[in-house]
Each structure stands twice: as C-alpha cells, then as structure tokens.
Amino acid sequence: VVSSDRAGSADYDPSRYPPMAVTADLVVLTVRDDELAVLLVRRGEPPFAGVLALPGGFVRPQETLRQAAARELAEETGAGFRSVHLEQLASYGDPGRDPRMRVITVAYLALAPELPAPRAGTDAAEAAWVPVARLLAGSADGDRPARGAVPRLAFDHDQILADGVERARSKLEYTPLATAFCPAEFTVGQLRRVYEIVWGIPLDPRNFHRKITGTPGFLVPAGGTTAGDRGRPARLYRRGDATLLQPPMLRASLD
Amino acid sequence: VVSSDRAGSADYDPSRYPPMAVTADLVVLTVRDDELAVLLVRRGEPPFAGVLALPGGFVRPQETLRQAAARELAEETGAGFRSVHLEQLASYGDPGRDPRMRVITVAYLALAPELPAPRAGTDAAEAAWVPVARLLAGSADGDRPARGAVPRLAFDHDQILADGVERARSKLEYTPLATAFCPAEFTVGQLRRVYEIVWGIPLDPRNFHRKITGTPGFLVPAGGTTAGDRGRPARLYRRGDATLLQPPMLRASLD
DNA sequence: GTAATAGTGTCTCTAAGACAATATGAA
DNA sequence: TTCATATTGTCTTAGAGACACTATTAC
Numbered sequence: 378v379v380s381s382d383r384a385g386s387a388d389y390d391p392s393r394y395p396p397m398a399v400t401a402d403l404v405v406l407t408v409r410d411d412e413l414a415v416l417l418v419r420r421g422e423p424p425f426a427g428v429l430a431l432p433g434g435f436v437r438p439q440e441t442l443r444q445a446a447a448r449e450l451a452e453e454t455g456a457g458f459r460s461v462h463l464e465q466l467a468s469y470g471d472p473g474r475d476p477r478m479r480v481i482t483v484a485y486l487a488l489a490p491e492l493p494a495p496r497a498g499t500d501a502a503e504a505a506w507v508p509v510a511r512l513l514a515g516s517a518d519g520d521r522p523a524r525g526a527v528p529r530l531a532f533d534h535d536q537i538l539a540d541g542v543e544r545a546r547s548k549l550e551y552t553p554l555a556t557a558f559c560p561a562e563f564t565v566g567q568l569r570r571v572y573e574i575v576w577g578i579p580l581d582p583r584n585f586h587r588k589i590t591g592t593p594g595f596l597v598p599a600g601g602t603t604a605g606d607r608g609r610p611a612r613l614y615r616r617g618d619a620t621l622l623q624p625p626m627l628r629a630s631l632d
Numbered sequence: 633v634v635s636s637d638r639a640g641s642a643d644y645d646p647s648r649y650p651p652m653a654v655t656a657d658l659v660v661l662t663v664r665d666d667e668l669a670v671l672l673v674r675r676g677e678p679p680f681a682g683v684l685a686l687p688g689g690f691v692r693p694q695e696t697l698r699q700a701a702a703r704e705l706a707e708e709t710g711a712g713f714r715s716v717h718l719e720q721l722a723s724y725g726d727p728g729r730d731p732r733m734r735v736i737t738v739a740y741l742a743l744a745p746e747l748p749a750p751r752a753g754t755d756a757a758e759a760a761w762v763p764v765a766r767l768l769a770g771s772a773d774g775d776r777p778a779r780g781a782v783p784r785l786a787f788d789h790d791q792i793l794a795d796g797v798e799r800a801r802s803k804l805e806y807t808p809l810a811t812a813f814c815p816a817e818f819t820v821g822q823l824r825r826v827y828e829i830v831w832g833i834p835l836d837p838r839n840f841h842r843k844i845t846g847t848p849g850f851l852v853p854a855g856g857t858t859a860g861d862r863g864r865p866a867r868l869y870r871r872g873d874a875t876l877l878q879p880p881m882l883r884a885s886l887d
Numbered sequence: 888g889t890a891a892t893a894g895t896g897t898c899t900c901t902a903a904g905a906c907a908a909t910a911t912g913a914a
Numbered sequence: 915t916t917c918a919t920a921t922t923g924t925c926t927t928a929g930a931g932a933c934a935c936t937a938t939t940a941c
Binding site: 836838839842843846859860861862863864865879881882 | 928929930931932933937938939940941
C-alpha cells in the first residue's frame with residue numbers, strides 16, 4: 378500500500394495504474410407479443426463469436442456516459458427512440474470478464490414502446506428482440522421452465538440483464554414508468570397489460586383502473602377512445618407529469 | 633459513425649478509443665452526535681488542493697470494483713469496518729469532471745455504525761466526519777439554511793454525495809438497512825433515532841415500535857436490556873436476516 | 888414523589904383486495 | 915342475441931397515524 382493512496386481520487390499516476398477500457402452496454406426492454414423482450418446482438422468475432430450479447434460500445438473521449446449509451450441506443454434502434462426512457466443501471470468491471478483486457482462497462486437500462494424490428498440489412502451485426510423469459514430460467518419468479526438449454530449471453534451479460542429486468546420490475550412499483558412501454562396514447566387496459574407482462578402476474582382490472590386513474594398526475598385524458606377491437610371502447614390517455622407513485626403499487630409478495 | 637460500432641461491446645480497438653482512468657470513490661455515512669455525517673478528506677494537491685473531497689482511489693488491475701471500494705474503506709477507517717454495509721451507488725464520468733484527464737469513478741455507498749474518529753497521524757491526508765446538513769444546503773428537504781457559505785466538495789462530489797444520501801434515505805423505507813448504522817446490539821429507540829436523523833423528521837415512538845417489532849426477521853431479541861441512562865431500560869436486539877420490509881415504511885410525503 | 892423513556896392497546900381512516908353490477912362496442 | 919372489455923361502485927380487511935395508558939428505571 379502506497380501512502381499516496383489515501384489522499385483521495387485525484388492522487389493517481391497513470392503509469393503506475395494502467396488505464397482501462399470503458400464501455401456502455403444497454404439493456405433495452407420492450408413489450409412485444411405479450412412478452413417482455415430485450416434487444417440482443419449476435420457477436421461476430423471472438424471471444425464469444427456467434428453468442429448473443431447486449432448491445433454496447435466504447436465511451437468516446439468527448440461524450441458523457443449517458444451520451445454514449447444514447448448513441449448506442451440510436452444506432453441499434455434507428456431514429457425512433459425519441460420517447461425512450463434511459464437510466465443508468467450499474468457498472469460491471471470484474472477482472473477477467475473480458476478475456477482480452479480489463480474492461481469496465483457502465484450498463485444503462487432503456488425502456489421503449491414497441492419499436493420497429495431492429496434495423497435490417499443496414500449493417501453487419503444481427504440484432505433481435507428476445508423474450509427475457511427464455512434467458513432468465515432459474516430466476517426466482519419461475520418464468521417458464523427452460524425447454525432445452527437456456528441460451529447464455531456473452532461476458533457477464535446474463536447478470537446485467539437480470540439486474541436490468543429486476544430494476545424495471547421494481548420501478549413499476551413506485552414510479553409511472555410503465556408508460557415508457559406504451560405509445561404516446563394508450564388505454565388503461567394496455568397499461569395494465571404492461572404491468573402484468575413485466576411482473577408476470579395477473580392484476581384485477583377493476584382495482585388497477587381505480588388505482589391508476591386515482592393517482593394524480595399519472596394519466597392525462599387524451600380525449601378520444603379506441604376504435605373497439607373487442608369489447609367496449611376505452612378512453613385514451615397520455616402519460617402525466619407525476620414522477621412518483623404515492624403510495625406505491627406493490628407486487629404481491631411471492632411467498 | 634464507424635460500422636464496427638454496432639457489433640457489441642467487444643468490438644473495440646484500444647488505439648482508436650483511448651483508455652480512461654477508473655477510480656472508486658466512497659460515500660461513507662454514519663450517525664454521530666445526532667447528525668448524519670459523511671467521511672471526507674482534504675486534498676493535498678491540485679486540482680482542488682485544500683478542498684474537501686470524498687475518499688477514493690484507483691481501481692487496481694487485479695481487483696474487482698467492489699474490492700477496490702472495500703480496500704479504500706479499510707484504508708480510511710482502519711480495521712473496524714467489519715460490519716459496514718457496502719453497495720455500489722452509481723458511476724460518474726463526464727468529460728472534464730477532472731481537469732487533468734478523463735476519469736470514470738464508480739461510487740460506492742457505505743453505511744457504518746459510529747466508528748472511531750478517522751485515523752489520526754498515520755498518514756498525510758486529513759480525514760474527518762462532516763455533518764451532511766452543512767453540505768446539502770439547497771436540497772429539497774430543507775436541511776438547515778446555510779449560515780455563511782456552503783462548502784463545496786471537489787470535482788462532482790457534491791452530486792455524488794447527494795445521490796448517496798438520497799439512496800440511503802430511500803433504502804431505509806423498504807429494507808432493514810438502518811441497522812447498519814447501529815452497533816451489534818441496539819434498542820428500538822436507538823434504531824428510531826437513526827430513522828429520525830437520516831430522514832430529518834420525527835417519528836411516533838409507539839407506532840415505530842409496533843411497526844419494527846411486528847416485521848418478522850427485522851429484529852432478533854438479544855436477551856438483555858440497557859442499563860438505564862434515563863427512563864425505563866430497553867430490550868436489546870440484533871439485526872435479523874430479513875432483507876426487505878414488506879410493506880415498506882414510507883416517509884411522510886413532503887408536499 | 889417527578890421526569891424520562893419503554894412498551895401495549897385502542898380508535899380512526901386510508902387504501903388495497905375481492906367482487907357485483909352496469910356500459911358499450913363487435914360479431 | 916352473445917361475448918368481450920371498460921368503468922363504476924360496494925364490502926371487507928390490513929395497516930398507518932393519532933394518542934391514552936401502563937411499566938420501569940433514575941433522581
């Protein structure tokens with residue numbers, strides 16, 4: 378232990394402490410076909426060539442961590458990412474997580490409404506939405522026992538994905554963030570389906586309606602109603618400006 | 633935009649994307665003299681020479697991010713850090729946050745029972761517990777209007793501190809983490825004082841007692857009672873193995 | 888005795904959970 | 915018509931907040 382270590386974060390000597398690579402990786406979640414899905418890319422080069430991984434890339438010298446994540450998100454999803462919620466998730470930097478060199482990745486969580494299928498034919502890497510239930514077998518909530526093997530993601534991306542999904546699930550409890558999965562105008566029923574799919578449990582439509590419409594600032598009436606698919610047409614809402622659910626809507630305890 | 637950017641986090645070329653320095657900084661909180669206090673060091677060198685800063689230092693090539701934080705914590709607080717809670721807070725990496733070079737810091741939050749005063753005379757840097765109320769003026773909860781100027785911390789450490797304090801405050805709501813501020817054996821009254829000090833609001837002793845003792849796994853009776861200072865002696869408890877408060881104990885909404 | 892803190896019990900009120908009942912469209 | 919979904923309302927119950935009251939020590 379060198380004595381200069383104690384003086385705080387500024388006391389460094391780059392030649393003694395070799396610098397590291399810093400990347401921004403993304404857990405992009407959406408609701409598609411009544412399932413929670415994550416955007417994955419198939420790696421083209423070793424290590425983990427041919428293996429699915431979270432999208433991500435280098436943080437450039439002149440951009441913030443968030444800007445790097447937003448840039449990667451735009452590159453992966455195309456232009457239609459305006460209404461995407463983006464927040465920092467956590468950082469992962471175990472030595473050996475990348476066999477070639479020390480890489481610290483700052484993971485971001487993005488929640489998006491249903492987007493067009495990942496850009497086709499524009500570039501080399503294959504990208505696709507994959508239901509998270511197929512990737513999280515062994516998780517506590519018993520999503521679907523794996524038929525056959527569970528595909529493993531590259532690096533420590535299984536852990537990052539699990540952390541991202543858990544963050545999303547818990548944030549639905551105490552924020553109006555579920556609206557990030559919905560288009561600009563949506564119905565209470567659509568919002569409820571988001572909750573049910575993300576949490577993996579059914580909710581009572583009546584009680585959900587009462588709770589959501591009774592929380593000031595959660596929803597703003599948008600005027601119209603849906604042209605009915607089936608059943609009575611529903612009123613349309615936009616997301617309100619509330620940032621917290623007080624009191625929260627708790628998932629049933631899973632005992 | 634280079635096309636190779638899309639292939640995921642592994643597709644990098646260190647010569648094209650210059651590596652960065654990675655540090656681990658600490659927000660170490662404790663309760664001292666009926667105040668929430670944070671461990672700070674006074675910087676000895678520019679930039680920000682003479683300015684207070686969070687303790688921290690380099691992540692070494694062979695250690696995990698968490699190990700780096702734990703090592704810094706041990707160096708700052710001496711050996712008595714066994715029962716300290718340590719969790720990752722967030723990462724901060726804006727270009728220019730350190731004027732000399734690009735530095736990404738992974739901040740960790742540590743919650744400690746009252747520790748011996750920071751190591752005296754062992755090393756160069758001065759370290760001290762500073763009440764956070766003196767550092768957070770302008771925050772939403774109206775901690776004490778600043779008499780005179782509010783000392784500013786080095787770099788973006790004001791932001792990191794604010795994030796750490798908010799994390800601690802919110803975690804008291806839905807976890808038994810307040811016990812991390814208490815010694816191994818403690819009374820319900822001591823625990824309540826932790827809540828009151830961290831949240832900055834008074835709590836009803838009767839209702840608090842009912843809530844805490846009624847939550848299975850929060851407290852384990854330790855057998856004895858306090859030798860009375862004043863009033864009736866109180867039973868001693870140890871922290872239980874519960875990891876979640878269900879239902880949570882919510883702070884009064886501060887409208 | 889008084890003062891101070893610990894602990895128990897009781898009442899009220901909010902809000903969640905479990906439903907009944909009605910509304911409004913499509914097939 | 916039947917079916918499906920939306921929306922409103924009602925009842926029950928868990929739990930938070932307010933607060934009276936008792937218990938046990940120091941002085």
